Each structure stands twice: as structure tokens, then as C-alpha cells.
Amino acid sequence: MNPTDIHAPAYFHKVVDCQWACPAHTPVPEYIRMIAAGRYTEAYMINWESNVFPGILGRTCDRPCEPACRRVRTEEKPVAICRLKRVAADHKGDIEAYLPHVPTTKNGKRIALLGAGPASLAVARDLLPFGYEIDMFDRDPAGGGMMRSQIPAFRLPADVLEEEVDLIVNMGVNATYNYEIKSMKAMLEMNYDAYFVGTGAPRGRDLDLPGRQEVDEHISIGIDWLSSVAFGHTSSISGKVIVMGGGNTAMDCCRTSKRLGAESVTVVVRSGFEVMKASEWEKEDAMSEGIPIINNRPPKEFVHENGKLKGVIFECVKPVEQDGRLKYIPTGEPDVFIECDHILMAIGQENHCPWIERDIGIEFDKWDCPILDEVTLQSTHPKIFFGGDSAFGPENIIWASAHAHQAAISIHLACQGKDPKDERPPEGLNLISQKMGVHEWSYDAEHDASKRFIVPHANRSRSLDNIKVEVELGFDELLGSREAQRCLNCDVQTVFTERLCIECDACVDICPMDCITFTNNAEEEALRDYLTAPAKNLEQALYVSDDLETGRVMVKDEDVCLHCGLCAERCPTNAWDMQKSVIHIPQLGSYAE
Amino acid sequence: MTFVPKPKVRHPLLEFNEIGLTRRDYEGSVSTLCAGCGHDSVSAAITIACNEMSIPPHRFAKLSGIGCSSKTPSYFLGASHGFNSVHGRMPSVATGANLANHELYCIGVSGDGDSASIGVGQFAHIVRRKVNMLYIVDNNGTYGLTKGQFSATNDRGSTSKRGVPNLYSPIDLVSMALQVGASFVARSFSGDKTQLVPLIKAALMHKGFAFIDVISPCVMFNNHNGSTKSYQYVREHTAAMVDAQLITPHEEISVEYAPGTVKEVDMPDGSLLRLRKLSETYDPHDRIGALNHVQRAQEQGDVITGLLYVDPIASDLHEVLETTSTPLNQLVESDLCPGSEALDGVNASFR
Numbered sequence: 043m044n045p046t047d048i049h050a051p052a053y054f055h056k057v058v059d060c061q062w063a064c065p066a067h068t069p070v071p072e073y074i075r076m077i078a079a080g081r082y083t084e085a086y087m088i089n090w091e092s093n094v095f096p097g098i099l100g101r102t103c104d105r106p107c108e109p110a111c112r113r114v115r116t117e118e119k120p121v122a123i124c125r126l127k128r129v130a131a132d133h134k135g136d137i138e139a140y141l142p143h144v145p146t147t148k149n150g151k152r153i154a155l156l157g158a159g160p161a162s163l164a165v166a167r168d169l170l171p172f173g174y175e176i177d178m179f180d181r182d183p184a185g186g187g188m189m190r191s192q193i194p195a196f197r198l199p200a201d202v203l204e205e206e207v208d209l210i211v212n213m214g215v216n217a218t219y220n221y222e223i224k225s226m227k228a229m230l231e232m233n234y235d236a237y238f239v240g241t242g243a244p245r246g247r248d249l250d251l252p253g254r255q256e257v258d259e260h261i262s263i264g265i266d267w268l269s270s271v272a273f274g275h276t277s278s279i280s281g282k283v284i285v286m287g288g289g290n291t292a293m294d295c296c297r298t299s300k301r302l303g304a305e306s307v308t309v310v311v312r313s314g315f316e317v318m319k320a321s322e323w324e325k326e327d328a329m330s331e332g333i334p335i336i337n338n339r340p341p342k343e344f345v346h347e348n349g350k351l352k353g354v355i356f357e358c359v360k361p362v363e364q365d366g367r368l369k370y371i372p373t374g375e376p377d378v379f380i381e382c383d384h385i386l387m388a389i390g391q392e393n394h395c396p397w398i399e400r401d402i403g404i405e406f407d408k409w410d411c412p413i414l415d416e417v418t419l420q421s422t423h424p425k426i427f428f429g430g431d432s433a434f435g436p437e438n439i440i441w442a443s444a445h446a447h448q449a450a451i452s453i454h455l456a457c458q459g460k461d462p463k464d465e466r467p468p469e470g471l472n473l474i475s476q477k478m479g480v481h482e483w484s485y486d487a488e489h490d491a492s493k494r495f496i497v498p499h500a501n502r503s504r505s506l507d508n509i510k511v512e513v514e515l516g517f518d519e520l521l522g523s524r525e526a527q528r529c530l531n532c533d534v535q536t537v538f539t540e541r542l543c544i545e546c547d548a549c550v551d552i553c554p555m556d557c558i559t560f561t562n563n564a565e566e567e568a569l570r571d572y573l574t575a576p577a578k579n580l581e582q583a584l585y586v587s588d589d590l591e592t593g594r595v596m597v598k599d600e601d602v603c604l605h606c607g608l609c610a611e612r613c614p615t616n617a618w619d620m621q622k623s624v625i626h627i628p629q630l631g632s633y634a635e
Numbered sequence: 636m637t638f639v640p641k642p643k644v645r646h647p648l649l650e651f652n653e654i655g656l657t658r659r660d661y662e663g664s665v666s667t668l669c670a671g672c673g674h675d676s677v678s679a680a681i682t683i684a685c686n687e688m689s690i691p692p693h694r695f696a697k698l699s700g701i702g703c704s705s706k707t708p709s710y711f712l713g714a715s716h717g718f719n720s721v722h723g724r725m726p727s728v729a730t731g732a733n734l735a736n737h738e739l740y741c742i743g744v745s746g747d748g749d750s751a752s753i754g755v756g757q758f759a760h761i762v763r764r765k766v767n768m769l770y771i772v773d774n775n776g777t778y779g780l781t782k783g784q785f786s787a788t789n790d791r792g793s794t795s796k797r798g799v800p801n802l803y804s805p806i807d808l809v810s811m812a813l814q815v816g817a818s819f820v821a822r823s824f825s826g827d828k829t830q831l832v833p834l835i836k837a838a839l840m841h842k843g844f845a846f847i848d849v850i851s852p853c854v855m856f857n858n859h860n861g862s863t864k865s866y867q868y869v870r871e872h873t874a875a876m877v878d879a880q881l882i883t884p885h886e887e888i889s890v891e892y893a894p895g896t897v898k899e900v901d902m903p904d905g906s907l908l909r910l911r912k913l914s915e916t917y918d919p920h921d922r923i924g925a926l927n928h929v930q931r932a933q934e935q936g937d938v939i940t941g942l943l944y945v946d947p948i949a950s951d952l953h954e955v956l957e958t959t960s961t962p963l964n965q966l967v968e969s970d971l972c973p974g975s976e977a978l979d980g981v982n983a984s985f986r
Contacts, residue, residue, distance in 0.1 A: 614671025
């Protein structure tokens with residue numbers, strides 16, 4: 043293999059699994075160290091810069107970082123990254139001094155944000171410090187988009203939501219609420235310098251089965267129903283409720299029903315339990331509240347008596363793997379009838395922009411999604427950019443933040459007459475040695491063997507009575523600091539300098555995870571087999587040195603390295619050093635003047 | 636030394652040996668020696684060998700004297716027996732331990748100071764007595780613990796860190812062991828575990844006195860240009876004579892060598908010791924030939940390594956003394972004082 047180019051930003055970025063997995067590339071280990079040190083405000087601001095909504099995400103994020111956490115590979119359970127984010131948000135001090143300065147003299151460019159959800163808000167935050175005038179339009183009476191309308195208060199309390207939404211709005215956004223956008227053409231006539239479409243995926247899917255029309259008044263679309271609960275139009279639900287669907291919306295629907303007085307709530311999913319789209323913890327929370335989840339039951343028919351809903355007939359199927367894909371085939375058991383008075387339909391949603399005329403230069407693909415450049419998020423109309431769920435279909439809040447950063451860069455470049463694709467700032471990497479002296483490192487290298495800490499919950503009977511009572515209480519400072527210790531500091535990299543190595547084997551002998559091997563070079567496939575411990579995880583890179591004095595090379599398997607620093611600690615010549623990698627992800631702040 | 640404890644967590648694919656342990660179970664506490672010390676690699680080699688042989692850790696007795704080398708038994712086989720004795724007197728303690736319980740695998744770790752200076756007399760006599768043990772000398776040619784004076788194994792003309800040459804002739808422990816009757820003599824290098832680990836395994840299985848002289852560079856005081864025991868010098872001047880490989884009864888014999896270069900020796904436990912000659916002229920069963928070869932190489936500044944001599948039908952101290960097969964420490968009062976009738980019988984035999 044060729045020597046690894048450790049100065050390419052992507053190499054060490056990928057070693058920080060959580061940061062690599064995060065769409066917004068939040069520097070997770072850095073803020074976790076801040077939490078461990080009790081510096082909550084700084085920890086919060088590191089998050090705020092990357093993902094814009096730390097308090098909201100600390101409660102509601104889909105957490106792509108957690109399954110990626112190295113700890114999953116070394117000891118099964120990941121660091122509770124999301125909950126730690128909340129610790130920073132819950133315990134932070136005054137952030138005023140850390141906020142970017144918004145100039146009072148504007149730069150003369152006007153930007154329209156369509157929709158007031160996370161994507162639009164994040165674009166506003168990125169652009170405001172550069173003197174842009176920002177006008178934001180939304181059909182709802184308040185900002186926040188789906189974070190407000192679809193996430194129930196027992197998961198995300200209103201004050202947490204409002205704090206982070208208002209922070210951005212108050213930076214100088216001209217917000218127009220209760221404004222239903224009916225025509226993109228009309229918007230274009232308002233002659234803004236750029237438009238950002240962040241209107242989400244507001245149309246919930248429906249099921250056209252026998253009986254559907256007759257029972258229309260007993261069926262609600264999940265996201266619409268949650269929205270009417272959020273804005274106070276619905277405050278109760280009675281009788282027996284069936285929630286159809288297996289995603290997070292389904293989980294929110296069933297738990298909300300339970301709190302609004304349903305006699306019984308049942309979730310029925312057409313697929314198997316493991317492949318449900320809902321996050322693991324959402325399923326657990328619903329089940330622990332006594333809500334049954336019935337799997338492998340696709341619905342067949344709505345049963346009614348003169349328009350009065352009686353229940354639903356479901357088919358019994360089982361998953362079978364065919365050509366590597368799951369298929370559901372009938373089990374042969376008789377169909378089942380489940381009685382109900384109301385159905386909440388939570389089987390997915392679509393981005394849907396009927397208000398965008400198809401003849402104004404924005405092209406759509408065959409799925410009716412706008413055709414976008416994946417990097418710049420620019421549509422085929424040079425002034426119009428998309429982000430969040432309206433860009434590539436339903437994702438989540440963290441993706442909305444990630445899109446927003448890219449779109450903001452594109453808008454900034456476009457407004458300066460530059461090319462949004464070719465003139466983007468590059469990624470960068472700084473490596474900073476953490477050695478402070480003999481056996482002294484500026485990070486807490488010692489491995490903490492604690493198991494993942496359990497987050498306390500509110501009293502069950504109290505939280506099931508009141509939709510406003512938050513279920514998860516979050517870690518307190520002590521639990522938070524203990525959970526923070528579990529982080530392996532994957533951003534403190536093992537950096538190897540060939541010319542200093544005397545090949546004494548000290549690092550090989552001390553490495554607790556058998557990551558290091560000195561061997562003759564070979565092709566990757568062969569090399570992976572004859573390392574001290576075989577490197578079976580092909581997703582994790584091998585770090586290969588240049589030729590050493592004896593003609594051998596050093597090969598390090600990054601897979602399960604604990605970043606404990608023992609190799610550097612036992613190296614007599616400092617050929618190994620622990621260096622913190624700071625990955626510079628381009629964001630509008632990269633242009634700071 | 637290192638203050639960060641070695642994490643207990645291990646590689647998820649680390650292999651279990653036949654008794655359900657991993658290599659990590661054969662480790663000791665974290666080394667307090669200087670970073671990069673060759674001795675730590677020797678300790679690691681012992682850990683690997685003992686794990687691969689699937690011997691329970693409590694079946695080992697680790698014995699040592701004084702010096703950097705003699706500290707190392709703390710750093711391997713944490714769950715075994717150990718005795719850190721007086722300077723140069725480890726052989727006496729090892730003899731006692733082996734006499735009391737011949738079922739233990741005795742590993743003595745000593746250094747060039749401990750064995751070639753203060754303990755040179757004890758060393759000679761434990762070899763003569765054929766105590767069944769593995770005796771390792773971590774040989775770095777310097778007194779590291781007292782800041783780098785020349786030791787008795789330092790080659791004449793080799794220089795100190797400051798460039799002062801050594802004026803005296805070295806003691807060669809390999810030649811000495813050959814001369815006074817060791818039945819297993821090897822030399823290796825701490826930086827070459829592919830050679831050292833099989834040697835340790837073969838030595839542990841050898842019945843009789845097994846000696847391995849391991850060149851183990853002192854990174855602090857004897858790893859400079861004028862040294863003949865530095866990582867670089869040893870790598871450049873090493874010539875392996877014979878490779879040893881121990882094949883236990885249940886292991887498959889997989890590697891095939893060119894005919895004529897391989898010799899196989901049956902070991903007492905049923906395993907097979909396979910010797911692969913790397914030099915045409917070298918015979919690992921010829922004690923006097925080996926002695927000559929070692930001395931000549933020494934004169935030319937070469938370090939010859941590998942299994943230099945093995946006597947396949949060696950005996951040990953217990954055989955010489957015709958002791959009972961029950962370990963002495965397991966004999967109970969009725970065995971030791973069988974009563975007046977037995978005494979009468981013994982007395983009668985002298986009449």
C-alpha cells in the first residue's frame with residue numbers, strides 16, 4: 043500500500059466517526075471535553091456554530107453519530123452524544139458575548155426565505171452577520187416549522203424551542219407569519235437577490251383502501267393532526283385509536299393520543315420491528331408507556347357501519363429475504379380485525395410544492411423533486427436554492443442545518459457574482475500536539491470503562507397525564523460529566539513520524555487493542571489479514587507509513603484504536619505523537635472579515 | 636514510566652486459547668521501565684508464548700534478582716507465582732523452587748549485571764545442576780539502573796554514550812552455558828519476536844536447563860553509534876543459525892521446508908521441536924562445534940542467533956537426584972515419616 047496521506051483533511055476526519063457521521067460535522071469530542079470540564083457555554087457554542095439548534099437537537103436529533111461511535115465497536119454501547127448535547131444546552135450560561143455581530147449597515151442584498159423551519163432559520167443565521175437583509179415567510183403563526191408543529195411538547199418543551207428559534211429571529215430576520223405562499227412567480231416578482239426554499243415535506247401520505255372515503259372523518263393524517271395539537275386546535279381524542287406506520291411520526295402520534303385521553307392506542311406496522319424507521323429509543327419509550335406495536339400487518343380494508351368506523355382488517359405477512367432484499371409474503375393465517383374509533387395515518391410524507399409554477403426555470407425530476415446540485419443546493423434557476431426536507435425529501439433537523447450551511451455559502455457566493463460550485467472554500471486540517479511534558483497530555487487519555495449511563499425519566503403517571511411534561515429529564519451535571527468521560531477522544535490522533543522510529547516494538551507491545559503492526563508492505567487485502575489482529579472492518583482505514591530502516595512499514599488499523607495515547611507514551615523517540623485534529627468544514631464563518 | 640494504566644478492554648477478535656484465556660490474561664502490570672526498553676519486548680514475547688501454549692498462569696513461577704531485567708517479572712504473568720530475590724542469587728531461589736515443586740514452570744529473568752557480574756558463580760552452578768527451568772538473560776551490555784556503566788558482557792572497544800571505549804574483554808554467557816553443560820542454549824534479539832517467541836516455547840518444553848541470551852537494547856544508555864548492543868547494530872550484524880518451532884500434538888504441521896534442512900526432535904510432552912538450519916555448516920546437536928562457532932562469530936563482531944544447541948535426551952536435577960515423582964511440597968507427614976517399621980527396613984538394608 044502507498045503511505046497514507048494524513049494531511050488530506052478527510053483522512054483524520056473519518057477517524058472521528060461521530061463527526062464524520064454527523065451531516066453538519068459537529069466536532070463532537072471537542073464539545074464533550076468541554077462538558078467534562080464544566081464549560082457548558084463553550085460546549086453549547088461549538089454546537090451552535092455547527093448545528094444551530096443544540097437544545098432542540100439534544101432532545102430530538104436522529105443521532106446518526108451514535109451508531110457510528112467507536113465505542114460501539116469496542117464495547118457495544120455508544121457514548122450518549124445526543125443527551126450530552128442537551129447537558130450543554132441545559133447548563134449553559136449567558137451566550138450573548140459569543141454571538142456573532144450583526145452589522146446595522148446592510149450590504150444591500152435581500153434574501154427571501156420561504157418557510158420558517160430549521161433550514162431557513164439556519165440560513166438566516168449564517169447570512170445575517172454578513173449584512174444581508176433577510177425576509178422570512180411562513181404559513182404558521184410562529185417560526186420553527188416542523189420542530190414546532192410535529193414534535194410534541196413532551197419531547198421538546200416550548201421554551202427550549204422558542205429560545206433557539208427566537209435567538210435567530212431576533213438577530214434581525216424580518217419574519218412574516220400566517221403567510222401562505224401561493225406562487226413562486228409572485229415571489230420572484232418581489233425581486234430578491236436570492237431565494238431559499240425551506241418549506242419541508244408537508245404532505246402526509248394517505249392509503250386508498252376499500253372503505254377509505256366512507257370513514258374519512260375518522261381518519262387523520264399524522265403530521266396534520268400533530269400540528270393541530272401543537273397549535274391548540276386539538277386537545278383530546280377519544281375511543282380506541284390505531285396508529286398506522288412505523289416511523290417517528292407514528293411514535294409521536296401514539297404517545298400524544300395516549301396523553302390526550304384515548305381509551306386504547308395500538309400501533310400497527312406493515313413491516314417487521316427491526317426495520318421500522320422509528321429510532322430505537324422512540325420505540326422503547328412508546329412501548330414503556332404501554333403502547334403495543336404490532337408488526338407484519340399490512341392493512342386491507344377499513345370496516346364501517348353506515349360511515350361509522352368499526353375497525354381495520356389486516357393481512358398477516360412475514361419477511362423473507364430474496365436477492366438480498368426483504369419481501370413480505372402472506373403467512374396463510376386468517377386476516378385479523380382490530381377494532382377502532384379513530385385512525386392516525388403516519389406512513390410517510392412528501393415534499394410537495396404545488397405553488398411552484400413549472401415554467402419559471404426550476405426543473406423537477408420524475409419524482410417531482412427539484413433538480414439540485416448536491417453540493418451547492420442550487421436549483422436550475424440560478425437565484426433559487428433549496429434545503430431541508432424540501433430538497434431531497436424527508437430527512438431530519440440535523441440534515442436541515444447541514445443543507446443550510448451549504449446553501450448559505452452558495453447564496454453568499456452567488457450574491458458576490460462568484461460561482462457557487464467552483465469558488466467554495468476548501469476543507470482544512472490542523473494538527474496540534476497534545477504533549478505538554480513527559481507523561482503529560484492536554485487531554486484525559488485514560489480509558490473510562492463505565493457502561494452507558496441511563497437518563498432519568500419523569501414520573502410516568504405525571505407525564506402521561508400532561509402532554510407538556512417532558513419525559514426525559516436529561517443528565518444532571520454529575521451524570522453528564524461521567525458520561526462525558528466515556529468519550530474516547532477520537533479527534534486526538536495517533537500521528538507517526540517514520541524517520542524517528544527505531545522499531546523497538548514498544549508501541550506494538552503496549553497497544554491494548556492490537557492496532558499496530560510492523561511488517562513487510564503488501565496490497566491492502568493481504569495486509570489486512572496478517573496484522574497483529576486481523577483488520578476485518580473494511581470501512582475503517584489502515585494507516586500505513588513510509589518504508590522504515592529495516593524496509594518494513596508501520597501499519598495501524600484505525601478500527602478499534604482507543605486513542606489512549608499509550609503508543610506515544612511508550613515511544614522512546616516521539617515517533618508517535620498524539621495530535622488533536624481540527625477539521626475545518628467550510629461554513630460562512632470561514633470568510634470572516 | 637507510564638502513569639496511564641493499560642485499559643482492560645481488548646480487541647473484539649482477540650483469539651482465545653485452549654483454556655479460554657486471551658493473551659491479555661497473561662499480562663502483568665504496566666512496565667515502569669524506560670519507554671522503548673528491549674526488556675518490555677521480552678516480557679511481551681513471554682506473554683505471547685505462554686498464551687499460545689495454553690498453560691494456566693498459576694502454573695508458572697517467575698524468579699529474578701536485581702536490575703532492570705529483574706523488575707520485568709512484574710510486567711508479565713500477573714496471575715502467577717513470583718520471587719524477586721537478592722542480587723545475583725536468583726539461581727539459588729530457582730533451585731529451591733524447582734526442587735520443592737517440579738510441576739511448576741520456572742522462568743528466571745536476569746540481566747548481564749545480575750548473571751555475568753555479581754551472580755556469575757551462581758549462574759555457572761545452576762547450569763551444572765541442570766535445574767529444569769527457562770533462564771533468560773536480558774542482555775543490554777550496560778548497567779542501566781545506575782546510569783550506564785559498562786557491564787561484563789559489553790564488548791571490548793564498544794563505547795559509552797559519551798564515546799569512551801570499553802577496555803575489558805566480555806563474558807559471553809552463551810559460551811559459558813555451553814561449556815558448563817546447559818542442554819538448551821539459544822540467543823535472540825528483543826526486536827525479533829518471530830524468532831524469540833518460538834524459542835521461549837521450545838525452552839519451556841525442554842526438560843533440563845534452557846538458557847536464552849536475549850540482546851535487549853538499553854534505549855537510554857546503550858543505543859548509540861559506538862554500541863554493539865543497539866537496535867541498529869544488532870539488526871545489521873545478526874545471522875540466524877537455526878530457527879526453532881515447537882509443534883504441540885494437536886497442532887497441524889503446515890509449513891513445508893526444503894528437504895535436508897529440517898531436523899525434528901521429540902519433546903517429553905509429545906510435542907515436536909522442528910529445527911530449521913539456516914547455515915550449511917551449523918549443527919545444533921554438536922556442543923563443541925557450537926562453542927567454536929559462537930566464539931569465532933564473536934571475534935568477527937557478528938551476533939549469531941537462534942537455537943544454538945539442544946540435547947534432545949537431556950536430564951534434569953530431579954532425575955540426577957532420583958527424587959520421587961510426587962512434588963516434594965505435596966508429600967504429607969505419613970509419606971515423610973512412614974513409621975518405625977519402615978525405619979527398621981531402612982536400617983536393615985545397611986546391615
